[in-house]
Amino acid sequence: MVLSRAATGSEENVCSTFGSRYVRTALPKYEIGESSIPKEAAYQIIKDELMLDGNPRLNLASFVTTWMEPECDKLIMESINKNYVDMDEYPVTTELQNRCVNMIARLFNAPLGETETAMGVGTVGSSEAIMLAGLAFKRNWQNKRKAEGKPYDKPNIVTGANVQVCWEKFARYFEVELKEVKLSEGYYVMDPDKAAEMVDENTICVAAILGSTLNGEFEDVKRLNDLLVKKNEETGWNTPIHVDAASGGFIAPFIYPELEWDFRLPLVKSINVSGHKYGLVYAGIGWVVWRTQQDLPDELIFHINYLGADQPTFTLNFSKGSSQIIAQYYQLIRLGFEGYKNVMENCRENMVVLREGIEKTERFNIVSKEVGVPLVAFSLKDHSFHNEFEISEMLRRFGWIVPAYTMPADAQHITVLRVVIREDFSRTLAERLVADIVKVLHELDTLPSKISRKMGAEDFGNMKGKKVERDILMEVIVGWRKFVKERKKMNGVC
Numbered sequence: 258m259v260l261s262r263a264a265t266g267s268e269e270n271v272c273s274t275f276g277s278r279y280v281r282t283a284l285p286k287y288e289i290g291e292s293s294i295p296k297e298a299a300y301q302i303i304k305d306e307l308m309l310d311g312n313p314r315l316n317l318a319s320f321v322t323t324w325m326e327p328e329c330d331k332l333i334m335e336s337i338n339k340n341y342v343d344m345d346e347y348p349v350t351t352e353l354q355n356r357c358v359n360m361i362a363r364l365f366n367a368p369l370g371e372t373e374t375a376m377g378v379g380t381v382g383s384s385e386a387i388m389l390a391g392l393a394f395k396r397n398w399q400n401k402r403k404a405e406g407k408p409y410d411k412p413n414i415v416t417g418a419n420v421q422v423c424w425e426k427f428a429r430y431f432e433v434e435l436k437e438v439k440l441s442e443g444y445y446v447m448d449p450d451k452a453a454e455m456v457d458e459n460t461i462c463v464a465a466i467l468g469s470t471l472n473g474e475f476e477d478v479k480r481l482n483d484l485l486v487k488k489n490e491e492t493g494w495n496t497p498i499h500v501d502a503a504s505g506g507f508i509a510p511f512i513y514p515e516l517e518w519d520f521r522l523p524l525v526k527s528i529n530v531s532g533h534k535y536g537l538v539y540a541g542i543g544w545v546v547w548r549t550q551q552d553l554p555d556e557l558i559f560h561i562n563y564l565g566a567d568q569p570t571f572t573l574n575f576s577k578g579s580s581q582i583i584a585q586y587y588q589l590i591r592l593g594f595e596g597y598k599n600v601m602e603n604c605r606e607n608m609v610v611l612r613e614g615i616e617k618t619e620r621f622n623i624v625s626k627e628v629g630v631p632l633v634a635f636s637l638k639d640h641s642f643h644n645e646f647e648i649s650e651m652l653r654r655f656g657w658i659v660p661a662y663t664m665p666a667d668a669q670h671i672t673v674l675r676v677v678i679r680e681d682f683s684r685t686l687a688e689r690l691v692a693d694i695v696k697v698l699h700e701l702d703t704l705p706s707k708i709s710r711k712m713g714a715e716d717f718g719n720m721k722g723k724k725v726e727r728d729i730l731m732e733v734i735v736g737w738r739k740f741v742k743e744r745k746k747m748n749g750v751c
């Protein structure tokens with residue numbers, strides 16, 4: 258007797274996942290399904306669909322960590338079920354966070370006695386850290402204005418136009434006017450002189466960036482500090498500084514120890530850093546530290562008592578995972594100063610290899626700096642036939658994810674490609690990338706220009722020689738930029 262498959266009634270037990278009906282039926286997409294499916298099938302199907310995501314290790318757009326040691330992966334998996342907010346239940350995790358805060362504050366030269374505890378907190382990333390720091394500045398400023406009997410309804414914050422989007426979010430969510438110092442061609446960070454000029458009595462703080470997202474350059478915090486010290490003396494406003502060291506906070510202390518950008522400067526009252534960038538932890542951890550207790554107004558802190566000690570909490574979210582905090586503590590003790598220094602030096606050296614390879618093609622201008630976050634930002638010297646967006650797209654075919662984007666105001670006419678060098682980007686990969694860029698350039702040279710093809714398709718017929726080539730070129734470039742800008746809203750460089 259031959260049994261039909263259905264008649265056995267145990268298809269799931271007999272068939273392999275790929276022999277089961279789950280790989281041929283449509284799975285629920287936008288509404289929860291009626292019935293359950295076997296765990297093996299659910300795993301396989303989701304895993305397979307995820308194959309179409311880019312490879313994180315080849316995602317050169319991001320500063321965020323994509324590799325950690327297997328021992329730390331293990332610790333992360335072992336703590337994946339711990340809610341950080343349950344401080345009573347998980348006092349050791351809370352203690353590890355406090356140790357990280359103290360280590361980081363001292364790394365940034367907070368003026369702390371040997372037994373003094375630092376003021377700071379672990380966050381989901383630099384964005385949350387910046388919201389908290391910004392709120393502290395806003396509240397301090399309001400309290401001061403109230404005490405002086407002055408209006409306190411028009412706070413503003415001064416930054417460069419190169420700030421990361423989280424500052425725009427802070428400004429909009431917490432109703433603070435964002436006053437941006439414009440950039441110019443060849444100068445892509447906040448000019449401290451212009452920033453100091455922009456400061457007025459309603460300025461809650463000036464935010465400087467250690468490691469501009471666009472080209473990795475460190476802003477001149479020391480000069481900003483000196484200018485503001487002078488201005489504060491003249492006006493009595495006491496305008497403080499926040500340093501957004503999201504990417505540079507774990508670089509400068511190790512390889513540029515002489516650079517004064519942190520709490521060594523008296524007006525720097527708070528600093529944020531992304532643990533998940535050069536802190537070398539996977540996505541989901543940031544830190545904010547304050548210079549002293551007075552810099553964080555007490556009314557923003559919620560106090561929880563546990564085990565007889567006072568646990569101040571100051572975060573936007575309540576629940577979150579513990580594993581990133583544990584992973585940060587792992588990296589700090591595992592690597593120590595020596596380990597972080599070695600990693601950062603390697604990143605810098607691989608950056609140099611990549612930069613020299615790109616320079617050797619003689620086709621690009623380098624827009625990033627020698628000192629800064631280890632990345633190479635570069636733009637084409639000649640745009641007559643092809644542009645950076647085409648290069649970015651063609652590199653994708655080799656597996657590389659290299660973003661192209663335009664600079665903010667007033668340097669919008671400059672487009673750059675940017676490669677971030679992370680810990681796991683070795684010299685071998687750097688050399689391969691250069692070889693692939695060269696291949697792309699050769700291929701582009703043999704291809705008809707998209708620019709002239711566009712001209713033929715769209716404009717040539719009815720144009721009758723009215724437009725000069727230059728105008729058309731501009732049109733195409735503007736079109737591309739618009740395209741990328743719109744795309745950026747969804748998956749911007751980070």
Ligand SMILES: *Cc1c(COP(=O)(O)O)cnc(C)c1O
Nearest residue numbers: 382383384421470503504531751
């Ligand atoms: C990445 C970055 C941020 C945002 O940090 P997240 O940790 O991703 O929230 C803010 N500022 C700068 C300068 C950055 O590079």
